Amino acid sequence: MKLLSNLLLVFLLILGTLALLPLLSMGVAAVCAVLVFAVWVLPIWIIATSDKTTGFEKIAWLLAMVCLSWFAWVFYFFLAPLKPKRHYYYYE
Numbered sequence: 312m313k314l315l316s317n318l319l320l321v322f323l324l325i326l327g328t329l330a331l332l333p334l335l336s337m338g339v340a341a342v343c344a345v346l347v348f349a350v351w352v353l354p355i356w357i358i359a360t361s362d363k364t365t366g367f368e369k370i371a372w373l374l375a376m377v378c379l380s381w382f383a384w385v386f387y388f389f390l391a392p393l394k395p396k397r398h399y400y401y402y403e
Contacts, residue, residue, distance in 0.1 A: 354384035363391045 358364075358372050372391060375383035 351380075354381065354387075358384070358387055361391075363387075368392060 355373065355376050358369065358376055361369075364372060368391075372383065372387050376387070
């Protein structure tokens with residue numbers, strides 16, 4: 312009788328695991344989707360918060376980032392800023 316109850320318990324555990332498998336796979340898929348979205352948004356965040364460029368040049372880089380994706384991000388690290396910054400000196 313003990314063997315039969317143990318077999319029934321193992322069967323129910325396997326059945327319960329199979330029933331939870333779709334929920335677990337949905338959770339893994341949701342985590343993967345969040346990670347992919349974060350990787351996609353990360354370059355935009357880096358360009359938006361960077362001090363290398365300002366004004367219209369930053370907007371142009373962000374638009375290039377949205378339209379061209381990773382290529383613009385790589386170019387941003389190698390080429391930005393396109394124009395040198397002007398330094399103003401004030402003498403009294």
